[in-house]
Amino acid sequence: MKKLIFIFILTPLFVISGACQSSIKKEVLSQYNITPIQIESQDGLKRAYFASGCFWCVEAIYESIKGVQESISGYSGGHTKRPTYETSNTGRTGHAEAVEIIYDPTIISFKELVDVYFASQNIIQKNGQGNDIGSQYRSIIFYQNEEEKKVIIDKIIYLNKQLKHGEVAAEVMPFQKFWVAEEYHQNYERLHPNNPYIQNVSIPRLKRFQKKHPELLKAKH
Numbered sequence: 001m002k003k004l005i006f007i008f009i010l011t012p013l014f015v016i017s018g019a020c021q022s023s024i025k026k027e028v029l030s031q032y033n034i035t036p037i038q039i040e041s042q043d044g045l046k047r048a049y050f051a052s053g054c055f056w057c058v059e060a061i062y063e064s065i066k067g068v069q070e071s072i073s074g075y076s077g078g079h080t081k082r083p084t085y086e087t088s089n090t091g092r093t094g095h096a097e098a099v100e101i102i103y104d105p106t107i108i109s110f111k112e113l114v115d116v117y118f119a120s121q122n123i124i125q126k127n128g129q130g131n132d133i134g135s136q137y138r139s140i141i142f143y144q145n146e147e148e149k150k151v152i153i154d155k156i157i158y159l160n161k162q163l164k165h166g167e168v169a170a171e172v173m174p175f176q177k178f179w180v181a182e183e184y185h186q187n188y189e190r191l192h193p194n195n196p197y198i199q200n201v202s203i204p205r206l207k208r209f210q211k212k213h214p215e216l217l218k219a220k221h
Contacts (some may be wrong), residue, residue: 019061032060036174038144045069046105048113049076049175051141052121055128057202058099060189061120061209065110066218072100073181073188077140077171091135098140102176108216111151116216117141117170118159120209124166128203139170149174 039047052058055073062071073084078095088095102115113174121129121139143149149172156168189202190194210217 025164034174034176036142036144036149037176039175041105044104044106045102046110047065048101048110048144049098049101049178050101050113050117051096051138051140051142052117052170053096053097053137053139054132054197054201055099055181055185056188056198057129057205058097058120059187060202062099062101062113062116063190064206064210064218065108065113065116065216067105067112068101068103070102072102073185074098074100074178075181076142076175076177077173085182085185088136089134092139094135095179096136096138096140097140097181098178102178110148111155112216114141114151114155115211116209118155118168119212120205121202123159123168123170124163126169130205133199140173141170142175144175 005183024078050058051064059071059073062068074097075088075093076098078088078093080087080093080095083093083095088094088097089119103113117207123139126138128134143152152172156170156172160167189206192198193203
């Protein structure tokens with residue numbers, strides 16, 4: 001379902017001039033050279049930001065993790081203000097579907113959140129996850145300070161040494177801004193369990209992760 005929407009919207013991109021695409025790429029790449037923005041803790045809770053394909057999937061995965069109070073779907077990593085689902089899906093805003101994770105650092109660390117990130121996706125797939133293809137579905141892991149950056153880089157170095165084929169595809173970017181997605185995207189997997197995309201993509205992806213790391217899951221009531 002989501003793939004069909006994506007294909008329909010993306011088609012006009014093929015007529016964009018090479019100069020225009022080059023300009024967009026330069027605007028996105030320029031973000032790598034800026035100072036990351038640190039989000040202050042509130043009531044003892046911290047925030048972290050990740051992108052790895054459809055945010056419906058990623059939101060559900062993180063909300064199943066102990067220590068995570070909330071996972072919010074949105075957009076990050078681009079060069080335009082106030083992106084929407086429709087504009088980000090053109091690939092022209094530079095934004096990727098992302099999630100904001102609000103977590104308790106006394107229960108789960110940023111390092112463990114990074115472990116969850118890489119354990120819940122195809123780490124060598126570039127520019128997408130599964131059949132969701134395009135820059136809006138690319139993997140990006142955001143850091144807010146040098147300590148977080150080191151955690152991410154160390155993990156990528158470790159994973160690359162384990163890989164027999166390919167290398168980690170995730171971009172590592174200094175965090176700048178997270179734009180909350182439209183209300184109908186929030187808690188999508190929980191509110192729309194019978195949606196074909198949720199049934200065939202989100203839930204299987206969630207279950208694969210849960211089987212791999214049961215020790216990280218919230219206790220069932």
